[in-house]
Amino acid sequence: xxxxxxxxxxxxxxxxxxxxxxxxxxxxxxxxxxxxxxxxxxxxxxxxxxxxxxxxxxxxxxxxxxxxxxxxxxxxxxxxxxxxxxxxxxxxxxxxxxxxxxxxxxxxxxx
Amino acid sequence: xxxxxxxxxxxxxxxxxxxxxxxxxxxxxxxxxxxxxxxxxxxxxxxxxxxxxxxxxxxxxxxxxxxxxxxxxxxxxxxxxxxxxxxxxxxxxxxxxxxxxxxxxxxxxxxxxxx
Numbered sequence: 001x002x003x004x005x006x007x008x009x010x011x012x013x014x015x016x017x018x019x020x021x022x023x024x025x026x027x028x029x030x031x032x033x034x035x036x037x038x039x040x041x042x043x044x045x046x047x048x049x050x051x052x053x054x055x056x057x058x059x060x061x062x063x064x065x066x067x068x069x070x071x072x073x074x075x076x077x078x079x080x081x082x083x084x085x086x087x088x089x090x091x092x093x094x095x096x097x098x099x100x101x102x103x104x105x106x107x108x109x110x111x
Numbered sequence: 112x113x114x115x116x117x118x119x120x121x122x123x124x125x126x127x128x129x130x131x132x133x134x135x136x137x138x139x140x141x142x143x144x145x146x147x148x149x150x151x152x153x154x155x156x157x158x159x160x161x162x163x164x165x166x167x168x169x170x171x172x173x174x175x176x177x178x179x180x181x182x183x184x185x186x187x188x189x190x191x192x193x194x195x196x197x198x199x200x201x202x203x204x205x206x207x208x209x210x211x212x213x214x215x216x217x218x219x220x221x222x223x224x225x226x
Contacts, residue, residue, distance in 0.1 A: 004154070006154075033213070033214075035214075035216075040218065041218050041219075042115075042117075042200050042202075042216030042217050042218050042219055043155070043200070043214070043216045044216070045213045045214060045215070048213065056213050058213070090154055090155070092154075099145070099157055099160065100157070100214065101157060102147070102154035102155045102156070102157075103154050104152070104153050104154045105153075105154050
């Protein structure tokens, strides 16, 4: 059984640019959640997708957006990057309302 | 306002002894709690969970205790092994957090198990 995978592993962008991060969910999972983990903090919930629809959102501005595809993989898009967006972005997949399993994350650095 | 708090940023324990990691939460509407372990350059790995209808859940060397009146949970690792050295995150969820799949995490405790 393949676990959760994320790409790319690392990324460097400059302020104002746009970025797309990708996540492939674990086999049999239909829900994907995205989290941002800043240095020295715990992961913070960005949003969740269930059956291709957004199903809950945390305190993140609209320039953070996402998609879920029919195969349940997902993308996180961030527009107009700011320095504070530098963080580890984690994707977690699950069956609805069951335990979430995390991918290895994408480390984003905004210069 | 931090709803889930892990007040000890680090803990050092000798191999073979017990490790106790603590977590406090502020909202009594949380009703499901989880512990994750994270190694550098990896994502968090699920360890163990507990529902608010229980006060203890055990899985091998790992036991989670929940004290609802104190809004406190703890993770016990017995015996501790060097491979347990990692950052441990406590997380909570429930209808108050927007659904059972929206996890609210603490800041983590770095556990170091030394020989």
